[in-house]
Amino acid sequence: MKYSLAHKTSRLVIALTFVGLTACGSDSPKTQELTLLAYESFTPPAGAFDAFTAQTGIKVTIALSGDAGEMVAKASLTAGNPEGDVMWGVDNTFNSRATDSEVFDGEPVAVDYGDVCVNYDIAALAERGIDAPETLDDLLSSQYASMLVIENAATSSPGLAFLLATIAAFGDDWPNYWEKLIDNDVLIVDSWSDAYYTSFTRYGGDRPLVVSYATSPPAEVIFADPPMAQDAPAPTGVATETCFRQTEYAGILRGANDPAESQLLIDYLISKDFQTLLPESLFVYPINADVELPESFIKYAPQISQPFTLPSKDIATNREVWLEQWSDIALR
Amino acid sequence: MSKFWTRLASAPALVVVAVSTAIPLVAISVQHIASVDIFAVWQRPGVAEALFFSLWQGVLSTVLTLAFGLFPTWVLARYQFTGRSILVALVTVPFVLPTIAVGAAFLAVLPTSLHRTIWAILLAHIFFNISVVVRTVGPLWRSVDQGLIESAQTLGASPAQVYRHLLLPIARPAIISAGSLIFVMCFTSYGIIRILGGPGLATLDIEIYRRAVQLGDISGATVLGITQTLCIAGAFAWWSRSQGAQFSKIGDRNSARALSRSSRIIVFLTATAFTAPLGALIFSSLHTRDAWSLTGWKVVFGLQDIRGLDIDLPSSLATSLLYALAATAIAVPVGMAATAFARRHWIHTAVLLPLSTSPVVLGLAILITYDRAPFDFRSSRLLIPLVHAAIALPFVMRATIAMGNVIPPDLRHAAETLGASPWRRWLNIDLPLLRPAVATGVAFSLAMSLGEFGATSFLTRRHSSTLPISIANLFSRAGDIPRSTGMAAATLLIFVTGLLVISIDRRSYS
Numbered sequence: 001m002k003y004s005l006a007h008k009t010s011r012l013v014i015a016l017t018f019v020g021l022t023a024c025g026s027d028s029p030k031t032q033e034l035t036l037l038a039y040e041s042f043t044p045p046a047g048a049f050d051a052f053t054a055q056t057g058i059k060v061t062i063a064l065s066g067d068a069g070e071m072v073a074k075a076s077l078t079a080g081n082p083e084g085d086v087m088w089g090v091d092n093t094f095n096s097r098a099t100d101s102e103v104f105d106g107e108p109v110a111v112d113y114g115d116v117c118v119n120y121d122i123a124a125l126a127e128r129g130i131d132a133p134e135t136l137d138d139l140l141s142s143q144y145a146s147m148l149v150i151e152n153a154a155t156s157s158p159g160l161a162f163l164l165a166t167i168a169a170f171g172d173d174w175p176n177y178w179e180k181l182i183d184n185d186v187l188i189v190d191s192w193s194d195a196y197y198t199s200f201t202r203y204g205g206d207r208p209l210v211v212s213y214a215t216s217p218p219a220e221v222i223f224a225d226p227p228m229a230q231d232a233p234a235p236t237g238v239a240t241e242t243c244f245r246q247t248e249y250a251g252i253l254r255g256a257n258d259p260a261e262s263q264l265l266i267d268y269l270i271s272k273d274f275q276t277l278l279p280e281s282l283f284v285y286p287i288n289a290d291v292e293l294p295e296s297f298i299k300y301a302p303q304i305s306q307p308f309t310l311p312s313k314d315i316a317t318n319r320e321v322w323l324e325q326w327s328d329i330a331l332r
Numbered sequence: 333m334s335k336f337w338t339r340l341a342s343a344p345a346l347v348v349v350a351v352s353t354a355i356p357l358v359a360i361s362v363q364h365i366a367s368v369d370i371f372a373v374w375q376r377p378g379v380a381e382a383l384f385f386s387l388w389q390g391v392l393s394t395v396l397t398l399a400f401g402l403f404p405t406w407v408l409a410r411y412q413f414t415g416r417s418i419l420v421a422l423v424t425v426p427f428v429l430p431t432i433a434v435g436a437a438f439l440a441v442l443p444t445s446l447h448r449t450i451w452a453i454l455l456a457h458i459f460f461n462i463s464v465v466v467r468t469v470g471p472l473w474r475s476v477d478q479g480l481i482e483s484a485q486t487l488g489a490s491p492a493q494v495y496r497h498l499l500l501p502i503a504r505p506a507i508i509s510a511g512s513l514i515f516v517m518c519f520t521s522y523g524i525i526r527i528l529g530g531p532g533l534a535t536l537d538i539e540i541y542r543r544a545v546q547l548g549d550i551s552g553a554t555v556l557g558i559t560q561t562l563c564i565a566g567a568f569a570w571w572s573r574s575q576g577a578q579f580s581k582i583g584d585r586n587s588a589r590a591l592s593r594s595s596r597i598i599v600f601l602t603a604t605a606f607t608a609p610l611g612a613l614i615f616s617s618l619h620t621r622d623a624w625s626l627t628g629w630k631v632v633f634g635l636q637d638i639r640g641l642d643i644d645l646p647s648s649l650a651t652s653l654l655y656a657l658a659a660t661a662i663a664v665p666v667g668m669a670a671t672a673f674a675r676r677h678w679i680h681t682a683v684l685l686p687l688s689t690s691p692v693v694l695g696l697a698i699l700i701t702y703d704r705a706p707f708d709f710r711s712s713r714l715l716i717p718l719v720h721a722a723i724a725l726p727f728v729m730r731a732t733i734a735m736g737n738v739i740p741p742d743l744r745h746a747a748e749t750l751g752a753s754p755w756r757r758w759l760n761i762d763l764p765l766l767r768p769a770v771a772t773g774v775a776f777s778l779a780m781s782l783g784e785f786g787a788t789s790f791l792t793r794r795h796s797s798t799l800p801i802s803i804a805n806l807f808s809r810a811g812d813i814p815r816s817t818g819m820a821a822a823t824l825l826i827f828v829t830g831l832l833v834i835s836i837d838r839r840s841y842s
Contacts, residue, residue, distance in 0.1 A: 040789065040801060041808050043642045063711060065792040069545040070692075074699055074792075077364075077550065081703055083710055083792050097548050152531040154542055189448075190526040193807040197815055198439050202621065216810040222640055223811025225620045225627045280640040283809070320547050324377050331532045 033059045034265050035084030037075070037253070039068050042088060044274075044281050052268045058261055068094055068157065068248075075253070076101035082253035085262045088269065091246045092309075093160060096316035098251075105259060108251030111269055112284040115214040115304045116161035117243035118148065119236050124201035124208035133209065135241040136169050139181060146185040149199040149207040153330070154323050156191045157246075162211045163326055164315065165244035168308035178329045188330055202236065214238050215283040218300040222280065234300040245307035248284070342679055345670035345725060348662065352722035353686040356697035361558060363700060366551040373543075373552040382539035383559070389450065389535070390519035393457035397514050398507060400458050401465030404602040406499075407595040408466055409473040419599065421833040422606045424463040424775060428783030428800075428829045429822065435527035440612035448530030456524045459605070461514045464727075467775065468510040469503050471735050471768040476502055478589075509730040512568050516688050516726075519564060522786060536560050540690040550696065557693030564688035565681050610826060617819035620812040628816030632824055638813055641806075645821055648802040649828070652782055655798060658717035659724060660777035666721070667728030667773060668766070672758050683729055686722035691786030694719070698791065711792050719791070720781035727780065728773035735769035775833045782829050799825050 042064060049060040063084050065071060072094040075087060079101050090098050090108065098104065118139065120132050130143055139148060151159030167174045187207060189195045196212060199205035202220075217234035224235075250269050252262040268274055275286035279297050286293075374380055408420055429437070438456055439447055446452050476499070484494050500507075522537045534542070536556060544553035591599065617628050630636035634646045670679060686694070698719075702709050709715055739762055747757045763770075785800045797805070799821060806818035 035794070037792070040797075041805050043805065045642050046644075061794050063792045063794045064797065066789050070790060073545050073548060073550070073692075074696065074790075076548065077696055077700055078703060083699075154546060155526065155531070155538075160546075188531045190531060193804075194435055194527055196810060197807060198435055203815065204440075204621075212810065219640075219810040220812075223638070223809070223813040225625050225812040225816065226623055281642060283640075323546065327378070 032057050032261070033061060034086065034258070034261055035061045035063050036086050036088055036265065037063050037065075037071065037082070037084040038088040039071050040064050040066055042282070044277050048274065048277055048281075049268075051273050052265065055268075056261075056264055058264065060265065072098050072103070075103045079103045080255045082255050085253060085256035085258065086250060086265050086269075087253055088250045089248050090251075091157075091248045092312045093157070093164070093246070093315050093319075095249055096312040099312075100316065102254055104251035105254040105256065106252060108249035109266060109270060110247050110287045111250045112275075112278055112282065112287055113245060113247040114284040115243040115245050115307050116158045116165070116211065117214050117304070118162075118239040119210050119212040119216050120239065121201045121208040121210075122233070122235060122237055128208070132237055133239045133242075135239070136166060136177070138239070139186075139209075139242070140177075140184055142184070144184065144209065146187075147207055148181075148184075148209040148211075149187040149189060149195045149205070150211040151192055151195050152188055152190055153326050158192050158211050158213070159188075160323075161244040161246055162242075163322065164310050165242060165308040167322065168244070168310050175325060175329055178326065182330055209239075212236075213283065214240075214243060214304050215279075215285075215297070215301050217302075218296040219283055221300050222296055238302045238304075240302050240304055241306075243304045243307040245304070245309045247287075341672060342670040344666040345679065345683060345729070348666055348718065348722050348725060349682055349685050352698075352719050353689055353694060354682075356694065356701040357558065357561070357685075357689065359701040360550075360554055360693070360697035364550050365554050365558075369551045369555050373549075373555050376552070378534060379539055379556065382534045382536045383563075385533060386519050386535040386537070386560075387563075389453060389457075389525075390515050390521075393454055393461070393518035393521075394511050394515045396454055397458045397461045397518075398465060398511055401462040401510075402469065402507075403598045404462065405466045405469050406473060407591075407598045407602075409470040411589050411591050411595055413591050413599070415603075417834050417837050418830075419603055419606075420466065420837055421830040422610075423466050423602065424779055424833045425610075425826045425830045426460045426606070427463060427776075427779040428825050429460075434524065434609075437609035437613040437616075438528060440616075441608045448528065450529070450533070452528040453521075453525055453533070456528050457514075457518050457521065459609070460524065461517055464510045464513050464517070465507075467772045468513075468731055469506040471731070471772065472503050472506045473499065474768070475735075505733075508571060509733065512571050512684075513687075513726060513730060515567065515571075516564055516684060520560065520688060520690065522691075537690050541692050544692045544696065553690075553696075554693060557690045560690060561685060561688050564684060568681050568684055610823075613819055613826070614823050617816055617823045620816055625812075625816060627813055628818075628820035631813065631817040632820045641809070641814065641817070643802050643805055644796065645799070645802055645817070647796045648799045648821075649824065651796040652799040652825075653828070655717045655720060656778045656781035658714070659720035659781040660774055662717065662721035663724040663728050663777040664770065664773045667725050668732050668770065671729045671732040672762060680726070680729060680733070683725045686719070687726055691790055694787055695790030711794050713795060716788055716791060716793070716798075717781070719787050720784055721777070723784065723787070724773075724777040724780040727776035731772035731776070732766060732769045735766050739765050771836045774836050778832050778836075779829050782825060 042062070053059055065074065068089055068091050071087070072090055075082065075098060087103070088111065095108065098108070118133065122132070125132055133139055133144060138144065150162055153159040153163040166177050170177050187199060189199055192212065195210050197203045199207045200210040201208045217236050217238060220236050221228055221234050250266060252259055252266060256262045270288055272288055272290050275288040275291045278284055278286045279294050404423065408416060434456065438452070442452055442455070446455075481494055481498065484498055489497070519535070520537045521535055522541070525533055525535055526538060537560065540553045540556045540560070543549040543556065618624055618626070627636060631638055631641065632645045634644075667683075670683070698715070699710055743761055744757060747761055752760070783800060785804070788798055789801055789804070803818050803821045803825070806814045806821065
């Protein structure tokens with residue numbers, strides 16, 4: 001008797017917990033509302049979707065989580081029963097996996113792009129009396145020994161992009177390049193923040209070369225504190241022949257509540273209105289060619305005319321093997 | 333009667349563990365483990381090494397943390413001195429440090445030769461987990477009657493003998509409790525190892541992340557995730573077989589004593605070790621490459637808008653506090669109820685489940701389990717506080733059980749003889765004596781929730797981000813202002829936690 005009462009009570013507790021949780025998951029499909037899934041660092045300016053809501057009467061809720069890789073892992077598991085309607089920000093290193101697991105309804109569209117390149121600290125190189133590197137081969141020169149810090153390709157997105165740049169550049173001979181790079185005492189750290197903010201000379205580290213983005217110099221200017229003098233050059237530069245191009249895509253998720261409305265949102269994401277906001281909030285280039293670049297990009301971001309790139313399919317097929325080979329050379 | 337209460341009181345804790353972790357883990361195992369992977373995944377490069385590394389560094393970190401932690405624990409428990417509560421708060425706050433801030437702060441004070449070595453990891457693990465020792469063992473030692481120690485000394489016992497034959501046996505259950513938690517924390521260590529250990533060292537948790545996210549191998553990641561959970565449960569079950577002695581001598585808690593010379597040295601060393609990294613953090617929040625600047629702090633408090641930096645920090649702080657309060661409101665009553673009546677070991681092993689599960693596997697498991705109406709609460713607002721509460725639960729329970737052991741059985745028996753119901757007995761006798769344990773539970777729940785990153789980041793949020801996530805976001809931008817703002821936000825997180833901990837301790841120890 002006592003046991004069964006306790007049993008019933010514990011069932012009641014379970015039931016109440018479920019009710020409590022369900023009551024709070026307010027997600028009614030009746031209102032004109034779309035959910036846009038994106039990675040954590042998707043931070044367009046406040047009010048970026050007001051124009052869309054004004055035009056269509058549809059409210060946009062942004063749902064964030066993790067980085068692009070985590071987002072794709074989650075989207076693959078929930079393909080067909082997605083957490084939102086539209087997903088922003090799958091890049092070409094993950095796009096093929098998303099397609100293979102039928103995450104999207106139809107083909108995703110490109111929304112922005114950016115380049116991962118070796119950056120250098122202009123003042124630190126000048127102090128050492130060394131010229132800036134330009135190409136991947138330059139990095140093997142003994143004058144750059146113990147000067148470069150890169151991110152772990154197995155855990156970091158720019159780290160992987162830099163590995164892919166070398167694979168695109170050297171083909172099957174890439175392991176040979178990496179043997180030499182390691183011999184030149186390159187430092188491998190966990191993540192971009194770790195490389196940039198603890199090992200890069202500009203922030204107190206001892207490495208004047210770092211794998212970062214082609215848009216890091218304009219960010220350095222915009223966020224300089226104290227502000228930089230008018231017309232002063234950017235404090236960091238980019239080795240323009242070391243770049244790998246990352247293109248990001250957005251698409252309608254298979255199983256979205258309303259595919260027609262979702263298409264309107266995709267149209268808005270590539271519209272001039274929205275694309276204009278991208279450079280100085282996400283520090284990427286707009287895919288929409290009608291958008292005029294802001295002055296900071298024109299002045300401080302170098303034009304990367306011939307970035308390295310690889311087909312998304314090749315990346316998906318070979319990623320595990322490449323990363324294992326790379327780990328054997330670089331980490332052990 | 334007592335059996336009924338026992339079952340009822342531990343039910344909420346089991347519900348929290350079941351809903352947040354156990355049910356999702358079963359669901360993901362059933363749906364996503366390909367049977368070939370159970371053995372095959374271990375053949376992949378790096379996997380077996382990761383398990384081995386997790387184990388040995390976990391054991392070593394635990395032993396070292398206990399060895400170094402017992403000194404400040406003794407001094408903080410037995411002596412009354414100015415700044416005591418600040419020092420207690422100081423050793424608690426590392427819990428909430430975001431990993432990139434740890435990286436910056438820790439690397440700033442460590443000699444370069446130790447950067448990216450196993451030593452950096454061990455030191456950081458001691459730094460992070462010492463508060464578990466201070467807060468689990470401390471209240472027990474605090475309650476030891478000074479007369480007992482003095483009579484031992486009168487009888488000719490040396491300090492070492494007093495320690496070995498009196499203090500150590502008294503503290504043994506608490507030391508075992510603290511050790512098991514520290515082992516779980518270090519075995520599953522993620523951020524510290526990634527940043528301080530360098531890329532060559534990987535724990536099982538890191539390997540799980542790599543498989544799930546980089547390689548898209550959900551089956552392999554789940555196999556490893558389940559193995560990790562079982563490993564920890566096994567280690568813990570074996571560990572907790574060694575039962576601690578019951579002790580029943582409640583002392584005068586306010587036996588305030590002035591610091592002796594050796595204890596002064598311990599206070600000084602502890603204060604220095606914990607102030608230095610925090611000092612480095614504060615410095616970087618106020619100093620850009622070549623100038624002093626308050627910009628970071630202005631941005632944190634919403635006093636200055638920076639073009640291109642649309643991260644709403646005041647609202648992140650509010651969200652973090654809200655989640656922390658909600659998680660504490662769940663974890664403390666639920667955990668204390670479970671320990672008040674249930675002394676069975678399997679419950680203590682069960683509540684370790686959420687803490688010992690890889691955040692990635694947990695996140696994926698929750699995602700696929702609660703994805704259909706009426707249970708579609710993948711993006712419910714309550715989900716994150718619930719997960720935080722589940723992670724904090726073992727800390728609350730361990731603090732309570734360690735203190736519960738010092739409640740004199742004759743007090744309980746007397747109450748029983750006088751006809752008090754178990755509830756009344758618990759309310760009037762146990763609860764007042766457990767006040768330091770409640771404080772510890774609250775402090776740990778708040779700190780755990782305020783600092784939690786892995787699971788929070790992996791779960792989808794439709795509302796404002798928490799502060800640790802906004803900090804990570806700031807540190808993903810290049811430039812002086814994102815960096816100093818990130819440092820300022822990390823400092824703020826530490827101060828908020830520290831203030832909460834100090835105010836809780838004041839109330840409970842007075």
